[in-house]
Amino acid sequence: MATTTDALKSTASSGAFSLSSVTAALKDGGFAGLVTLGLSFPIVALRAEQDMSNQLILQQRWSWSLIAAAAVFAVRFLVVLVRGRPRTVAAGIPIPAPPRPAVAPSRASVLFTRYIGALGILVLFAFPLVILKVLGPAGSLKWINNYGVQILIYVMLGWGLNIVVGLAGLLDLGYVAFYAVGAYSYALLSTTLGLSFWLCLPLAGLLAALWGVLLGFPVLRLRGDYLAIVTLAFGEIIRIILINWTDLTNGYAGISGIPRATLFGVPFTDTPNGFAATAQALLGHWFHHIRYQSIQRTIFLFYLILCLALLTNFVTMRLRRMPMGRAWEALREDEIACRSLGINTTTTKLTAFALGAMFAGFAGSFFSVRQGFVSPESFTFIESATILAIVVLGGMGSQLGVAFAALVMIGGTEILRELEWTKQIFGSDFDPAQYRMLIFGFGMVVMMIWRPRGIVSTREPSIFLKEKKAVSGSLVREGHG
16 A cells, blocks of 8 residues: 555656656547547548539548648647646556535626526617617628527527426437427418418427327337437438428428518518508607618517527426426436336426427427428438537536527537638638538537536526525536536
């Protein structure tokens, strides 16, 4: 024992940049660089392009692979050199680092977490009006539509999936199927039966909830990886049905000419019964300066999806404090203990699937009315992966974290489209938007190393005694609480 203690003391007292540490850092960095070079060979080093005769030819870009390998080598070398390798005893068994003491969040952080939501809502309500005032109708369209509306759609989808994954602990990889059911429900009901958006919106949610229950029954006894595989298969089944049932869905051609949403019967058109003319007729004293502009419909869609997202958040937070929500959290923590407490796990799972699917159906119907066109290409597996990544990166069970993650991931995609100046560095054929998934993957790896419990790791307990106190993510399993 004394020999082991002396060895550890001598290892700890040795210099951080000794010959052995530099050698270890070189080995780890070289191995990481070789792995990066091997992985980037088919992706980065070779690019297929069409020539003048429409034949594919391979363009070699070996310098890109070498730059990537060198960058990974440098980063890994510095990390190992600064942090050092894990200390081991004489037998070579690694000694785990002592656990960090659990530190309760400060009062300032608790107040910030509590009031940041209200402040964010105020900012969102003022966002389109401020952008319209600053940039004008033409310049504000991109910011309100591509940034505001698009991000809020994924915020709503993330909050819906958070019920299934974050609260109930059921890994769902086919969430985009309910999104597609909601979109096609409104498209078919509006084009064939002539129903308005406000009538189709609850119907789309109910139909998606029905499919959520249908998915829940076969997977009642599954958990973990098996549940993920079945939900993934369900999402692909729905997509294949949309492709092959051409008599109903029109296959790959999709459904076009979907009616636009109105403000309770008032359309956003340049007609005598349009929004601008109606506002002038009813409230001419205050709105006499209003003239028809196409941006009005975009602002209406922004506030519509904002209200739908806030409804999703309100219902989720209310249910979380009810017996149903506490049953979800009990199921997430330990299903066996949940059964022993007398909780009906069948009902608990089905309600989680149904409610999560219902909100996806609402978002799908909004997507359909916003685009005016739906096709199976909009509901691929990558959409489910993106929504799940938003929930995981934000912090499973955290509403605020999911909103932040959607802002970063979806807003980051749109920002990549603005980086036109990068073509001056990498050439005119370079498109930064093509590398968004590569950047997302790198960001997820960094997040899992830096903050494995998500952006927001603290939780407020659903039930508390005398005083509500935030729970640190290090005190509960997987950051839940």
